[in-house]
Amino acid sequence: MNVVQQAGRWILHRMRKAEEDGGGPVRPVVHAVDKISFELERGEILGLVGESGCGKTTTGRVVLRLIQPTSGHILFEGRDITDLKEAELRGLRPRMQPIFQDPHAALNPAMTIGQSIQDPILIQGGVTGEEAKQAATKAMMEVGLVPAQEFVDKYPADLSGGQKQRAVIARAMILKPSLVVADEPVAMLDMSIRAKILELILDLKRRYDLAYLFITHDLATAKFVCDRIAIMYLGRIVEIGPARAIFADPKHPYTKALIGAIPVPEPGRARDVRLPHGEVPDAVNPPAGCRFHPRCPVALVSCGWEGRDFVNHLEERWLNSERARAEVSLGPIEAWRAEGLRATRAVKDQDGKALVAGIRKILAEVHGPLAAAVDQVAVEESRLVVRFRKPEALVPKEVEGRTVECLLY
Amino acid sequence: MTGALLEARDLSVHYTTRRGPVKAVDGVTFDLRAGETLGVVGETGCGKSTLGKAILGILPRRTKVEGSLKFHGKQLLGMPEDEYRRMRGEELSVIFQDPMTRLDPLMTVRDHFLEAIRSHDRSVSSDDAQERAEKALRSMGIPPSRLEYYPHELSGGMRQRIMIAMALVLRPQLLVADEPTTALDVIVEAQILDILRDLRNAASMALLLITHNLGIVAETADRAAVMYAGRLAELGPVADIFRRPIHPYTQGLLASTIHLGTKELRSIDGTPPSLLDPPSGCRFHPRCPYAKEICTTKEPPMVEYRPGQFAACHFGRDFL
Numbered sequence: 129m130n131v132v133q134q135a136g137r138w139i140l141h142r143m144r145k146a147e148e149d150g151g152g153p154v155r156p157v158v159h160a161v162d163k164i165s166f167e168l169e170r171g172e173i174l175g176l177v178g179e180s181g182c183g184k185t186t187t188g189r190v191v192l193r194l195i196q197p198t199s200g201h202i203l204f205e206g207r208d209i210t211d212l213k214e215a216e217l218r219g220l221r222p223r224m225q226p227i228f229q230d231p232h233a234a235l236n237p238a239m240t241i242g243q244s245i246q247d248p249i250l251i252q253g254g255v256t257g258e259e260a261k262q263a264a265t266k267a268m269m270e271v272g273l274v275p276a277q278e279f280v281d282k283y284p285a286d287l288s289g290g291q292k293q294r295a296v297i298a299r300a301m302i303l304k305p306s307l308v309v310a311d312e313p314v315a316m317l318d319m320s321i322r323a324k325i326l327e328l329i330l331d332l333k334r335r336y337d338l339a340y341l342f343i344t345h346d347l348a349t350a351k352f353v354c355d356r357i358a359i360m361y362l363g364r365i366v367e368i369g370p371a372r373a374i375f376a377d378p379k380h381p382y383t384k385a386l387i388g389a390i391p392v393p394e395p396g397r398a399r400d401v402r403l404p405h406g407e408v409p410d411a412v413n414p415p416a417g418c419r420f421h422p423r424c425p426v427a428l429v430s431c432g433w434e435g436r437d438f439v440n441h442l443e444e445r446w447l448n449s450e451r452a453r454a455e456v457s458l459g460p461i462e463a464w465r466a467e468g469l470r471a472t473r474a475v476k477d478q479d480g481k482a483l484v485a486g487i488r489k490i491l492a493e494v495h496g497p498l499a500a501a502v503d504q505v506a507v508e509e510s511r512l513v514v515r516f517r518k519p520e521a522l523v524p525k526e527v528e529g530r531t532v533e534c535l536l537y
Numbered sequence: 538m539t540g541a542l543l544e545a546r547d548l549s550v551h552y553t554t555r556r557g558p559v560k561a562v563d564g565v566t567f568d569l570r571a572g573e574t575l576g577v578v579g580e581t582g583c584g585k586s587t588l589g590k591a592i593l594g595i596l597p598r599r600t601k602v603e604g605s606l607k608f609h610g611k612q613l614l615g616m617p618e619d620e621y622r623r624m625r626g627e628e629l630s631v632i633f634q635d636p637m638t639r640l641d642p643l644m645t646v647r648d649h650f651l652e653a654i655r656s657h658d659r660s661v662s663s664d665d666a667q668e669r670a671e672k673a674l675r676s677m678g679i680p681p682s683r684l685e686y687y688p689h690e691l692s693g694g695m696r697q698r699i700m701i702a703m704a705l706v707l708r709p710q711l712l713v714a715d716e717p718t719t720a721l722d723v724i725v726e727a728q729i730l731d732i733l734r735d736l737r738n739a740a741s742m743a744l745l746l747i748t749h750n751l752g753i754v755a756e757t758a759d760r761a762a763v764m765y766a767g768r769l770a771e772l773g774p775v776a777d778i779f780r781r782p783i784h785p786y787t788q789g790l791l792a793s794t795i796h797l798g799t800k801e802l803r804s805i806d807g808t809p810p811s812l813l814d815p816p817s818g819c820r821f822h823p824r825c826p827y828a829k830e831i832c833t834t835k836e837p838p839m840v841e842y843r844p845g846q847f848a849a850c851h852f853g854r855d856f857l
């Protein structure tokens with residue numbers, strides 16, 4: 129018993145997955161997932177929640193060792209599997225299984241449902257065809273594809289979306305995994321059948337003491353099925369802890385924004401949250417400091433303001449064409465360059481003092497902490513320079529039963 | 538009802554497929570008033586997108602459309618294609634789910650705008666068109682410098698805002714939005730919905746909002762039309778549809794929607810039917826917990842159970 133309990137522990141420690149992005153002579157590196165750590169116990173569902181591009185799917189693939197992390201460690205059942213060779217991994221694969229979003233794409237259209245479900249144990253070997261068939265029938269019964277003989281010879285095209293997803297789950301369960309990575313398992317299914325698939329997922333967890341990594345963009349679903357939740361933003365976990373605590377009282381401003389943005393099926397109820405402005409920035413070159421700071425409605429002076437934030441501010445300011453005309457001597461926006469903590473623009477034959485005064489005037493009109501984060505506005509080597517203070521180091525902190533990465537705490 | 542911008546009467550759309558005719562929309566009747574937002578909700582294959590395409594006149598050729606569909610009292614069905622084309626953009630416009638598939642990857646944002654504007658009015662000069670495009674972008678909070686960008690250089694939310702700006706550049710009276718935020722993340726979705734709401738308030742434009750997401754309808758629409766297997770199950774003011782639904786399908790759909798307040802998982806038994814061979818009588822009867830003999834044989838008519846709230850259920854009175 130002791131062994132089993134110890135075996136059911138996965139640790140992702142300081143994992144850093146850098147994905148290379150093709151194109152161009154200089155291949156930019158995307159830190160799809162950057163130094164994240166979490167643990168998952170048997171009988172537990174951990175939700176990885178975030179918007180597209182936050183690294184949640186990459187994390188799932190790294191956990192399954194479908195891709196290898198650039199640095200850090202993955203411990204599965206107490207064993208470091210970070211650098212295992214494909215052949216060594218094969219022995220572990222039955223114990224860690226994926227469920228994907230699109231059941232139609234996950235099933236071979238030329239194989240019957242029965243064949244698809246038996247296939248994994250036939251690949252693993254050591255069973256007769258008859259045994260495989262029996263195991264498949266049993267798995268189909270467990271996921272509610274009953275009567276099994278009615279489905280076993282059907283092709284995926286003959287099944288509804290919900291039935292196909294049941295077949296995909298049966299195919300994962302036939303190998304008796306201890307860990308299932310479910311990547312958006314109900315996102316493609318219609319509302320009226322989602323609940324049934326979620327119930328099945330919960331039911332299998334209880335029956336087999338499964339551990340799930342439940343990857344989703346849908347906070348409402350996550351709230352319903354997950355024991356713990358990790359909120360991801362641009363490759364980082366910004367808040368992780370018990371689902372109940374996080375939903376009752378989210379701490380990270382990003383978590384608050386995500387929860388507040390969900391449309392509520394209750395007419396007349398106004399959203400009571402200030403939406404973050406803009407969209408998730410490019411992961412090739414994430415913002416300094418806290419990656420959420422440019423969009424954060426409650427950002428502080430020390431959150432990581434930098435040159436490009438100022439350039440973006442100018443661009444937004446000059447959407448108003450009157451203002452753009454009035455401040456034409458400071459433009460055009462294309463003349464500005466953001467270099468780390470600095471934003472600069474060539475002075476040419478203009479009056480440096482007047483330009484500095486113009487920038488100061490703009491900064492005085494800024495709402496929010498950006499202006500206060502400016503260290504200096506000056507002309508240096510015939511360039512107008514706006515320089516920002518260095519951000520405060522961001523360290524994850526324990527806040528009321530969960531871990532939050534935010535300078536507010 | 539007079540004063541309606543759009544009137545659909547017994548509208549049916551039948552696709553011809555190799556496996557037989559598919560009754561994607563079957564006998565749908567509703568009105569859309571000027572400045573009103575009507576949310577059309579339902580699950581995959583209920584006919585909601587086909588309904589949108591029928592209004593825009595962009596169904597595949599050889600599709601059988603019957604009934605009546607009037608815009609400003611003018612019959613749209615059978616309208617000559619060149620007249621329809623002029624109306625699209627100027628009077629009716631559309632935004633789709635995935636803007637990336639609707640923008641030409643080889644055209645810049647500017648090219649798209651110039652095409653949209655000048656295909657309707659050749660006399661507009663390039664400078665005028667450019668100015669209108671810049672103004673349209675600014676109104677969506679997009680810097681005019683993005684006019685030089687190609688679609689792949691823009692984020693998903695930016696693309697959808699550009700699609701909206703393009704759809705509105707000719708000031709249509711009716712905008713059909715087919716799952717306009719489904720491809721977007723929840724925060725950007727909320728931003729786009731804010732834009733659509735502001736537009737509605739400012740421009741007195743009617744909006745037909747097609748979505749599978751009940752939350753979006755509750756937040757954005759004035760009235761909701763619930764579709765099931767090609768037919769209208771229920772139609773009425775949003776407050777009534779959500780607080781006191783009549784049709785068992787509407788009840789089931791609301792109960793199975795997972796939201797932050799969900800305490801208990803509910804679902805509707807069975808799966809949506811094939812439209813090649815829809816069930817007899819009430820199409821929902823095989824999945825309906827209250828179905829009786831009559832439901833299997835007789836199609837229920839739309840009945841006004843409360844002022845403005847219609848439901849197609851033989852036993853609607855029992856759910857009042």
